[in-house]
Amino acid sequence: MAVTIYDVAKAAGVGVGTVSRVLNNSTAVKETTRQRVLTAISKLDYTPDPIARSMIGGRTGSLGVIIPFFTRPFSIEVLRGIETATGRYGQELVIYNVETQLQREHYFNRIPMRRKVDGLLVVSLRPEIENIPAFKAANLPMVLIDAYSPALTSLVVNNVLGAYQAIKSLLDKGHQRIGFINGEIEGHFKFNQANDRLIGVHRALGEAGIEFDPELMSLGSWSRQGGRQAASQLLGLPQRPSAIFAASDIQALGVLEMAKELKIAVPDELSVIGFDGIELSELLELSTIQQPMHQMGELGVQKLMELIEQPDRPVELLRFNTTLVERSTTRLINSKFVEQKVL
Amino acid sequence: MAVTIYDVAKAAGVGVGTVSRVLNNSTAVKETTRQRVLTAISKLDYTPDPIARSMIGGRTGSLGVIIPFFTRPFSIEVLRGIETATGRYGQELVIYNVETQLQREHYFNRIPMRRKVDGLLVVSLRPEIENIPAFKAANLPMVLIDAYSPALTSLVVNNVLGAYQAIKSLLDKGHQRIGFINGEIEGHFKFNQANDRLIGVHRALGEAGIEFDPELMSLGSWSRQGGRQAASQLLGLPQRPSAIFAASDIQALGVLEMAKELKIAVPDELSVIGFDGIELSELLELSTIQQPMHQMGELGVQKLMELIEQPDRPVELLRFNTTLVERSTTRLINSKFVEQKVL
DNA sequence: CTATTTTGTGGAAACGGTTCCATTTGGACT
DNA sequence: AGTCCAAATGGAACCGTTTCCACAAAATAG
Numbered sequence: 241m242a243v244t245i246y247d248v249a250k251a252a253g254v255g256v257g258t259v260s261r262v263l264n265n266s267t268a269v270k271e272t273t274r275q276r277v278l279t280a281i282s283k284l285d286y287t288p289d290p291i292a293r294s295m296i297g298g299r300t301g302s303l304g305v306i307i308p309f310f311t312r313p314f315s316i317e318v319l320r321g322i323e324t325a326t327g328r329y330g331q332e333l334v335i336y337n338v339e340t341q342l343q344r345e346h347y348f349n350r351i352p353m354r355r356k357v358d359g360l361l362v363v364s365l366r367p368e369i370e371n372i373p374a375f376k377a378a379n380l381p382m383v384l385i386d387a388y389s390p391a392l393t394s395l396v397v398n399n400v401l402g403a404y405q406a407i408k409s410l411l412d413k414g415h416q417r418i419g420f421i422n423g424e425i426e427g428h429f430k431f432n433q434a435n436d437r438l439i440g441v442h443r444a445l446g447e448a449g450i451e452f453d454p455e456l457m458s459l460g461s462w463s464r465q466g467g468r469q470a471a472s473q474l475l476g477l478p479q480r481p482s483a484i485f486a487a488s489d490i491q492a493l494g495v496l497e498m499a500k501e502l503k504i505a506v507p508d509e510l511s512v513i514g515f516d517g518i519e520l521s522e523l524l525e526l527s528t529i530q531q532p533m534h535q536m537g538e539l540g541v542q543k544l545m546e547l548i549e550q551p552d553r554p555v556e557l558l559r560f561n562t563t564l565v566e567r568s569t570t571r572l573i574n575s576k577f578v579e580q581k582v583l
Numbered sequence: 584m585a586v587t588i589y590d591v592a593k594a595a596g597v598g599v600g601t602v603s604r605v606l607n608n609s610t611a612v613k614e615t616t617r618q619r620v621l622t623a624i625s626k627l628d629y630t631p632d633p634i635a636r637s638m639i640g641g642r643t644g645s646l647g648v649i650i651p652f653f654t655r656p657f658s659i660e661v662l663r664g665i666e667t668a669t670g671r672y673g674q675e676l677v678i679y680n681v682e683t684q685l686q687r688e689h690y691f692n693r694i695p696m697r698r699k700v701d702g703l704l705v706v707s708l709r710p711e712i713e714n715i716p717a718f719k720a721a722n723l724p725m726v727l728i729d730a731y732s733p734a735l736t737s738l739v740v741n742n743v744l745g746a747y748q749a750i751k752s753l754l755d756k757g758h759q760r761i762g763f764i765n766g767e768i769e770g771h772f773k774f775n776q777a778n779d780r781l782i783g784v785h786r787a788l789g790e791a792g793i794e795f796d797p798e799l800m801s802l803g804s805w806s807r808q809g810g811r812q813a814a815s816q817l818l819g820l821p822q823r824p825s826a827i828f829a830a831s832d833i834q835a836l837g838v839l840e841m842a843k844e845l846k847i848a849v850p851d852e853l854s855v856i857g858f859d860g861i862e863l864s865e866l867l868e869l870s871t872i873q874q875p876m877h878q879m880g881e882l883g884v885q886k887l888m889e890l891i892e893q894p895d896r897p898v899e900l901l902r903f904n905t906t907l908v909e910r911s912t913t914r915l916i917n918s919k920f921v922e923q924k925v926l
Numbered sequence: 927c928t929a930t931t932t933t934g935t936g937g938a939a940a941c942g943g944t945t946c947c948a949t950t951t952g953g954a955c956t
Numbered sequence: 957a958g959t960c961c962a963a964a965t966g967g968a969a970c971c972g973t974t975t976c977c978a979c980a981a982a983a984t985a986g
Contacts, residue, residue: 244972255936260974270934291698292972295638295941302677310663323680332699333678334645337666354585355634356675493866520863523836587942598966603944613964635942638971 243284252280263288294355302332303544304357306347308364309337312462312490313518314533318363318385321537329545331358338365354378359544361385366432367392381547385540386531388432388557393543395536395558399433402529402562403440403485406513409527409564410483411448414573415511418445419474419481421491423462437487437515456481460491467494475502475510482510482573489514489521489528496524496569511570517563527570530563586627595623606631637698645675646887647700649690651682651707655805655833656861657876661706661728664880672888674701681708697721702887704728709775710735724890728883729874731775731900736886738879738901742776745872745905746783746828749856752870752907753826754791757916758854761788762817762824764834766805780830780858799824803834810837818845818853825916826854832864832871833857839867839912850914860908870913873906 245263249256254273261269262277269277280286294300303326307315326333334357338344348367359381366387367375375382384394410418420441423434438457445452458473460466467486471494474481486492492514496506504510514521517530539558547553588606592599597616604612605620612620623629637643646669650658669676677700681687691710702724709730710718718725727737753761763784766777781800788795801816803809810829814837817824829835835857839849847853857864860873882901890896 242972245974246972249936256973257937257975258935261935264974266974267935268933273934287697289698289972291634291637291643292941293974294634295943295972296974297941298974300634309666316659323678327680327686333680335666335676335678337670337676343670354630355632520866523863524866585942588944589942592966599943600945600967601965604965607944609944610965611963616964632942635971636944638942638973639944640971641944 242289243286245286245288248277248280248284248286251284252277299358299548300356301330302334302357303359303361303541304334304336305361305363306336306338306365307362308339309335311339312364312488313520314386314488314490314516314531315363317518317533318537318540321534321539322361322541323537324534325538325541329541331541331545354380359383359548361540361544362387379551381544381551383540383544383547385536386433391555393547393556393558395540395543395560396432397531397536397560397562399436400440400443402515402531403437403487404444405440405562405564406485406515406529407441407444408447409566409570410485410511410513411444411450413483413511413570415481415483416450416573417453417456417479417481417483419484420457421467421470421474421484421486421495422457422459423487423491424459424466434487441485460494462488462490464490464494464497467491468498469494471495471498472502475499475504483570484510484512486512486514489516489518489526492526492528492569493520493524496526507569507571508574511573513570515562517565521565521567525568527567528565530565532560532563536560585632586629588629588631591620591623591627591629594627595620642701642891643699644673645677645700646702646704646884647677647679648704648706649679649681649708650705651680655707655831656863657729657831657833657859657874658706660861660876661880661883664877664882665704665884666880667877668881668884672884674884674888692717697723702726702891704883704887705730722894724887724894726883726887726890728879729776734898736890736899736901738883738886738903739775740874740879740903740905742779742905743783743786745858745874746780746830747787748783748905748907749828749858749872750784750787751790752909752913753828753854753856754787754793756826756854756913758824758826759793759916760796760822760824760826761799762827763800764810764813764817764827764829764838765800765802766830766834767802767809777830784828803837805831805833807833807837807840810834811841812837814838814841815845818842818847824853826856826913829855829857831857832859832861832869835869835871835912836863836867839869850912851917854913854916856913860906864908864910868911870910871908873908875903879903 245256245259249259254277258269258273259277261267262274290301305322309315323333336347338347348371362382362384364386366389372391382392384392386396388394388396407418422438442452458470460470467490474484475498484495486495492512495512499506499510506512514526514528517528521528588599588602592602597620601612601616602620604610605617633644648665666676679690691714705725705727707729709732712734715734725735727735729739731737731739750761765781785795798820801813803813810833817827818841827838829838835855838855842849842853849855857869857871860871864871
């Protein structure tokens with residue numbers, strides 16, 4: 241039914257091999273025959289069948305992205321970068337959304353994507369070390385973004401530094417009692433990040449000679465709701481913190497909401513700083529630690545493409561720095577205000 | 584290298600046909616041989632190659648989505664619904680992002696996706712009527728979401744009603760001078776929607792016996808920036824409106840920003856209502872006209888799957904109703920406040 | 927003008943499945 | 957026991973490309 245390479249060959253009076261050569265301009269084809277083939281192609285309105293093409297063992301022309309797509313705006317911004325780069329390489333983008341543990345195992349274990357994509361980008365998720373060999377065996381290159389595994393090329397932000405910057409900025413503003421809302425470590429997939437951020441907090445506090453008060457740390461899910469709950473706990477303390485650092489903007493948003501509910505003025509009575517730098521933080525004038533999300537997405541694709549071209553490239557670790565962005569939810573600690581309140 | 588169906592056949596001591604039959608449990612296979620094959624399959628850890636499978640002319644197992652992805656949060660929320668349903672059908676999701684007119688033509692004309700996907704979902708975009716036949720010829724079913732074409736199954740919201748609801752709610756609150764910020768009609772892809780919303784505005788105004796004042800309508804791009812500019816124009820009027828209806832939440836957000844800049848209090852001095860009901864509207868407490876975005880995405884996939892199963896199903900038009908969501912950017916017109924101001 | 931490269935070209939084989947036709951097997955029925 | 961029919965099964969052909977090998981034609985060398 242559809243027009244095939246044989247039809248073109250017949251119409252041009254050449255062999256199929258020649259048509260194929262013209263299509264892929266591989267070996268030299270005499271200019272006159274070349275033209276003859278080209279004419280036949282356009283006359284018949286022929287398009288090569290991509291499926292048959294990849295059948296040979298070549299590329300599929302698509303990249304897969306395993307990503308907790310909707311739970312975190314962060315993912316979407318990374319995806320933006322991925323999409324930009326993907327388009328540049330003329331690759332298509334297949335999305336594997338991971339919301340649950342079950343889906344996650346589904347994708348990582350069953351590897352149903354045998355040959356369906358040329359490579360895999362994994363965002364904010366870390367595959368179990370034991371099923372990495374399966375991907376290697378399937379010859380499916382893989383790059384991690386916002387996750388780290390020693391066995392795979394990984395692009396991560398310096399989470400320790402980021403958390404350090406956040407706490408440091410608060411300390412510089414005179415805050416002493418600083419609450420820290422971290423993301424849940426177990427169950428969710430972000431073990432490394434949460435842990436690193438905790439380390440950064442400790443370091444900044446240590447440098448300032450302030451002892452870490454476990455009471456001032458609270459865990460919540462990586463969501464608005466999680467931020468709310470953690471904030472409610474922190475702000476209900478007998479001696480409540482004058483500033484809160486949340487390990488993600490989404491959680492910081494929950495803090496803002498809770499503060500409003502409790503009629504605690506931000507930033508006058510409470511400074512709040514988040515982490516990620518999603519678009520929302522800009523709209524809300526939220527101070528935050530900015531991750532280069534778009535850039536990480538783009539570079540991830542680049543690294544993956546390199547790996548597809550040359551499968552035995554060495555594993556790389558690309559580390560990005562965060563940037564402190566001060567907006568209007570943080571300010572110098574306002575002792576005057578506190579006094580007024582007391583009067 | 585990879586294990587093929589022949590290896591399995593040999594290992595089980597049967598023919599390839601039998602293995603294939605077991606795989607697709609098509610014709611009856613004797614239970615004993617069935618077991619033998621199954622054993623061989625799991626022993627060899629065999630997975631059928633999806634590419635070879637679709638080579639036969641069968642399905643590819645993926646759906647394509649053509650979508651102006653990153654420009655509008657609206658798209659993302661629709662995509663959410665699409666993803667939910669896609670997963671349920673066990674289909675993969677290929678994203679074709681459209682940012683520019685050029686990309687758009689690229690996808691619609693070149694149809695490079697010959698057999699790469701089983702069907703196409705088009706969001707907020709309307710293919711030119713003249714290249715629909717090409718898709719029909721390629722046997723590529725297509726469903727439109729948030730766009731309408733008489734030749735294709737389309738899922739749309741009742742835009743006329745939605746705009747009517749918005750204006751009506753404002754009128755009910757005593758507003759008489761109501762500004763309307765519409766999206767740009769030409770150039771961008773949303774012709775129908777913008778036009779329908781304009782009609783709805785007219786209808787509500789007409790019913791209330793208020794003449795439509797062209798001065799109170801302004802066009803802006805479907806973006807925060809577009810909303811800002813349009814708002815600046817409207818609010819700079821000698822007799823400025825007491826309420827503004829923006830054709831999208833994103834634009835409404837721009838209005839909010841501009842009002843803040845001009846020190847016009849919302850909702851005391853100005854009521855604002857948007858359109859779409861994106862997540863952001865909830866966070867910002869923005870009143871809006873809610874579209875069932877998730878549902879449209881889900882149903883779109885369902886309709887597309889039906890079309891894939893039975894290609895000659897009739898074209899359908901599915902119309903959804905919008906819901907008025909009143910939050911804290913709209914209120915009764917505050918004549919007392921205005922008087923105070925005058926004093 | 928023949929011998930030897932070089933350049934260009936045709937077409938079979940291969941990729942890994944499914945499908946269909948032919949053949950074998952095994953009961954059920956005379 | 958012989959005939960017939962249904963149930964199982966083997967395997968060739970096919971899907972639409974690319975690749976590789978063999979060969980022809982043209983160009984270069986001797």
